[in-house]
Amino acid sequence: MLTAQGLDLQFGTNVLGHLFFTELLLPALTKSSEHNKVPARVINTSSRMHTSLSAPLSGVDLVTVKGGPERDLWVKKAGKLGAPLGLYGQSKFIIISVSNYWAKRYPDVLVSCAVNPGGSKSDIARHQPRWKQRIVNFNQYPTPCI
Structure with a gap:
């Protein structure tokens, strides 16, 4: 499934949603951190499914992010079970990376982590x-x- 913008739905929901929401909250999180003298906290929801793909070894397959003929071929090749699981696992791997990005980019402002809720x-x-x-x-x- 794709978003209205033609991106993979799981990528849009699990990655872009978290990323843009944090970006929108960043001024308030910065202000809170300065006021309280304690870093704000951003907790992203990941999953152990990030281990179900080869992304940590080979990187994210960017062909899967945007709809089109290349993505359709990837989905067909991955199969009815492999495609949804792979796309989900890949989105959860990316949100871990995004969470790590926030932690490194704003170390004095944010404690950013990704968790597996079980x-x-x-x-x-x-x-x-x-x-x-x-x-x-x-x-x-x-x-x-x-």
Whole structure:
């Protein structure tokens, strides 16, 4: 699936959403850090699925980020199971990198980290067949309500 801008939906949601939201909050986070004399905290949600691809060894396959014939070929080659898992894992690898970027770019202003919340039941598999939803949710914990 693609965003309205033609980018991979998981990349748009898991990476660009986090990135732009933090960017918009940066003035307030900086002000808070200066006022409290303590760095603000940015916690990005990642996943252990970032280990399910070869990105740490070979880098991110940028062909997958923007819709088009090259991406379509990649998706076809990766297959019905491999493509969604690969795209998800890749987006989670990138958000770890983005989180590390914020930490290095603003060390006196931000404590930035990416965390794996563990197996939380969510609607992440809502577009998958029912049998896949059951597999995804088999060993998951209810998503906490705050």
